[in-house]
Amino acid sequence: MHRKEVAKLAGVSEATVSRVLNGVGPVKEETRKRVMEAAQQLNYVPSALAQRFALRRSGNLGVILPMLPKVNLFSTFYFSEVLSGIGITAKQRGYDLLMLFREPDEPRDYVNLFRTQKVDACIVLGAQDVPNERAALAELQDGRHPFCLVNQRFDGESFNTVDADHQMGSCQAVKHLAERGFKRILFLNGPAVYSNSLDRLDGYRQGIEEAGLTYDRSMVLVGNYSRKSGYKQAEAVAWLIREGRTDAVIAANDRMAIGLLQGLKELGIQVGKDVALIGCDDSDGARLTDPPLSSIQVPFYEVGCAAASRLLDTISDPRNSFAVKLPVKLIERASSAAVAFTES
Amino acid sequence: MHRKEVAKLAGVSEATVSRVLNGVGPVKEETRKRVMEAAQQLNYVPSALAQRFALRRSGNLGVILPMLPKVNLFSTFYFSEVLSGIGITAKQRGYDLLMLFREPDEPRDYVNLFRTQKVDACIVLGAQDVPNERAALAELQDGRHPFCLVNQRFDGESFNTVDADHQMGSCQAVKHLAERGFKRILFLNGPAVYSNSLDRLDGYRQGIEEAGLTYDRSMVLVGNYSRKSGYKQAEAVAWLIREGRTDAVIAANDRMAIGLLQGLKELGIQVGKDVALIGCDDSDGARLTDPPLSSIQVPFYEVGCAAASRLLDTISDPRNSFAVKLPVKLIERASSAAVAFTES
């Protein structure tokens, strides 16, 4: 069962067993064969634990994710997609995936993951731009520990990042609406602790200006990315619609868009007819609503792949720092299909 | 930075440092203090890698999950919930979570996870009752490796399992419908490789009989748990409805129910009025459809907790084998709210 016995059975030293199994160093083909057979016969597999200890590498890629109680920070859709991308990529590169759940009250003790040698690199999901987070990440950076953020930038820092082009996304959404004649476009944003909220706002503003409309900050509402927060805006939005003060809404994620849509429906307002609506993420839910929700598709799986792949590159050469931005794409569905009623 | 230096600074041996940090063996309070201070001062944290190697325990709980290409086997909802439960529990018990993605064509080499000492125990998600899987699991069992299945039983084997009471669930659903006067209840099931499909069918049948109706196998349709497979049944179901041959449908998961609902809507049939519909899982999507979908709520998070918790118990004492079955609960929404039109 152990290497020693394999060595004995094959009539070689333990070192040779190692060489054969790792395919390193010169080995006579015949010995190689003998060793392989012995290993096979004894059903021997080297202990990853011992290997990693000897090599002082855990072989693990850590994924840190905050567990927001009940109110899922990320849609399960986002999470599953990103995680799959990371997982598949890690695996291809010979790394195992270590999941690290952080509970809300727990300190962000990222450095210790490296000091205890639990991970060789880590990806931080759902980071927020708050002082504690910045500090924890800066500490990682100072320690030269390979890490990478997904979907979150920190202005003024040069952290590795993989993000989607949210700015472009909302810009496109605005233009799409403007082209169809919508002129009073509301924007329902998320909290500013997430950089993509800011990005989306920038994009919205840019789109508004490029479409020849004028940016009006009172047209920007704020929710917290939950369905409920979208739902709660329905009354206000309904009123604006009835007053003729708005004819289209872009929400910073699908969950809020869906909540809003449900709220509006209850108030007798038909999305896709009385008002256009576009969400962000193109989650599963976007296809389920009535009418189906137009949404900005984000390649989350690819985001995960890129994060893992680029991050692992930096292990061998820390100069491989990166800030990737992946393109998004507007998916048009019935919620924004109509043409605006053109007022005189 | 290393234990040796801590020992020197504290003026003790390395063994004593260990004792202090692990809280084992008798240590004079004063030495304890000295060591703690030294460790603190040098910012010393023991290497989990070395520890685990010395103890011959990886400290990892593995989670195996098959990656079905694109067609997500489990809804992301199911997956996230179960995974959270497992993750939180593992953490509380001092284990790390190792994610193990298995691609479709890959062999099920579960035993090697243990032989390489990558995990101390593992949870298998999305297992199927096919020969290869049975064999792989049997091999684990033979090797006395602690493992546990979630949401899948294997008849004739005594594998550790945590499952929901799917049988009770569909039984309740049938009775709920029967009480409201529905008499011709269709059942849209999933593939038989998943034991819960069989359980649900049993429950359906039991419910039918207990409600004083008669079981008719032609009332059982089969999909593959995807939304599309539900959608595709819409024509057939619509026809049955128009012929007066059915007045209610239970689908074995929400995704199929939602697909069916969308298909029926396109065919001009109003769910919740022309026909009652109940799904299973109470996923996020159930709240998004129009009308909202009645569904059988499964405590996935708790399933994950139970699986991890009970499994880790078996590590210390293998006699702690288990087969847990958690209760489910019917959530009534508009899709099954109406009372059946009572024919003369």
Place this chain on the structure above:
DNA sequence: GTGAAAGCGCTAACAT
């Protein structure tokens, strides 16, 4: 109560 030393199963430098 504390120190010395063996051993966990592997890698890698060095010797042959």
Place this chain on the structure above:
DNA sequence: ATGTTAGCGCTTTCAC
């Protein structure tokens, strides 16, 4: 081309 040996950083007996 292969064997020998010294670690890797920790735990744990066994002395003292």
